[in-house]
Amino acid sequence: MADKKTLTEETLGPIIDSKIMEAVGWFNSKLSVERERVMNYYNGDLPRRQNKGSATFVSSDVYDAVESMKAQLLEVFAAGKEIVKFDPTGPSDVNAAMVATKYTDYVVFSQNKGYNIFSSVIHDGLIARVGVAKVWWEENFRYEEEEFDGLPEDATMALAQREDVHTLDSEETEEGSGTYRGKLTKKIDESQVRIELVNPEEFSVEPQARDLGPKTFCVHKTLKTIDELVAMGYDKDKIDKWTAEDETTLSTNPELIARFQQIDAGIKSIDGTPIQDELRRVLISESYAQLQFKGDKHAKMYKIVRCGHETLEIEEVDEHPFLVFTPLPIPHSFYGNNFAARVIPAQNANTVLTRAIIDHTSITTNPRWQVLKGGLTNPRELLDNRLGGVVNVTRPDAVTPLQQPNLNPFVFQTLQLIQQKSEETTGISSLSKGLNKDAISKQNSQGMVETLIDASQMRQKIIARNFAISFLVPLYIKVYNLVIAKEKKEKIIDVAGDWIKVDPQRWIERRAATPSLHLGYGELEKEAQKRVQWGTTISQDPQLNHLFQMQGRFKLAADVAVAEGIYNYLDYITPPDKAPPPQPPQPPPGELEKLQVEGQKAQAAMLSAQADMKKVDAHVAIEQMKMKLDQMQQQFDNAMKKRDEDRKDADINNKIDVAQRETNIAEHTAVTEDRVVIEPR
Secondary structure, X not given: OOOHHHOOHHHHHHHHHHHHHHOEOOOXXXXXXXXXXXXXXXXXXXXXXXXXXXXXXXOOHHHHHHHHHHHHHHHHHOXXXXXXXXXXXXHHHHHHHHHHHHHHHHHHHHHOOHHHHHHHHHHHHHHHOOEEEEEEEEOOEEEEEEEEEEEEHHHHHHHHOOOOEEEEEEEEOOOOOOEEEEEEEEEEEOOEEEEEEEOHHHEEEOOOOOOOXXXXXXXXXXXXXXXXXXXXXXXXHHHHOOOHHHHHHHHOOHHHHHHHHHHOOOOOOOOOOOOOHHHOEXXXXXXXXXXXXXXXXXXXXXXXXXXXXXXXXXXXXXXXOEEEEOOEEEOXXXXXXXXXXXXXXXXXXXXXXXXHHHHHHHHHHOOOEEEOOOOEOOOHHHHOOOOOOOOOEOOOOOEEEOOOOOOOOHHHHHHHHHHHHHHHHHOOOOOOOOOOXXXXXXXXXXXXXXXXXXXXOHHHHHHHHHHHXXXXXXXXXXXXXXXXXXXXXXXXXXEOOEEEEEOHHHOOOOOOEEEOOOOOOOHHHHHHHHHHHHHHHHHHOOOOHHHOOHHHHHHHHHHHHHHOXXXXXXXXXXXXXXXXXXXXXXXXXXXXXXXXXXHHHHHHHHHHHHHHHHHHHHHHHHHHHHHHHHHHHHHHHHHHHHHHHHHHHHHHHHHXXXXXXHHHHHHHHHHHHHOOOOOOO
């Protein structure tokens, strides 16, 4: 390989061309031959009959196995309602994760044909080992012309400055009027994420690739017209150097021919004389490889677009745009096992044995005859195998049937063994397809049948998980990241009747998502029934009933509706935050008058009771007043009585005091008189 210092556009071209030529899956490789053979078996063109005149019956084992497996996967993963959910990073991110999930669903199923893409990817994976899809951001603009008249000068200038106005031509309506008229061309941005199926024969990877990792060389070859390439911005002079005869490499691919062989579509004309030269198709190779140019510290992934020996584009990219689905992966190998090819032996055996039964029945019904020479008067009568026809013979033993060996009795047992082996190989039983008439019988209960179906469904569940984990989750993450990186405008979209505001510029990066893995056979209905039973249990539990509030009840009802396939549940139930307050129950029309009379009676009784109560209250108040007056009188009497007693005690004390004083005075006077001395005069 060329040194990184000398790696230029000229030296890079031959290197990329050699990598493309050695890539697995390209023209006439063993993988391409296998795909052609499988397609012929799928279409019922093989096995061919060996003898002319024998039965032409062809068993449809390959077709039945592929379509049954595809139907089981599409039953869940093409529903278009949150088949993948982004995981919130925390409690505050729950609503944002929900909006991201719904908008990604909108991009996959509304902006792109999600159902057709899933169906085709699953189909290619089952018959071609891998199904490939391409996801990228497509720049697309639409132009519309409009006329205006009578606009003022400032409005006309403002109109010309708008981002969505591509060109504007105006003139003054009348000289000096100050108003303008003219035409403008609007540039309407219709850019979006594109998801496209890649034909198996157009995609190749390097030999012995383990997976489609960031270091794996891969190439997508496709036919495009010169006009398409010029519109994509490529140099027309380089494109014209590509010769028309080189287009046969892809147009005559055996896989492509086998795909249209059933309707005998033939080969598209490549004589180099299209309707117009601009519509001539050329082969474009879009390669993705790890390269290290001069100045790069490490190898980086580059997108290299080549047309023949000319390089049209070299662009550094973060990752390749491809996603692959491998139904039966093999460790350490990009290409897994071929699901349909493993059913080919069963189709061959069933076809051969069934043809033998048909041929034996035909020979038994219309045997070969041995004719005695000269025993027929007219040999044409025997050749005319007309019902009730007459054959004239000259003797009774002239015509006898040629003895044929009996049919081998083990043919039917062998057919049953082949069917059983095919069911073990594919994981699809006649029970799951509803084709076994003995499934529902007196000996088989419903539980037994469900057990048999679940047992036969295990391989389908593994393939479903491969599809969900290896294709769906990376698809949603890739679409989400492209929306964040490229979507510039805020949008409001309608999702199941609910208008959601989307502003990808405010979104955070996400790397985790959870797929839905409920695979067919009523599992979604079972999940819904489990939720209903769980809600009933909580409602009847007195310790948990108060925790089961209206918001939780609404969420449970919504989840049950989605599981049952009722996605427009908002047409029937209203979220709690938008519901009006609960109203009291209204009585029947005939009961309203009765309730009014009863209300009047109750009101009159209440007024009478209130009057009686007032009388009782007044009587009680009077009695209380009397008791209070009696208490006051008693207190007054007690006070007066005590006052009299105190006065009497005071009088007695005064009398005692006066008497005592008088006694003291008397005693003093007596002593004085006794001591009087009469002096002589």
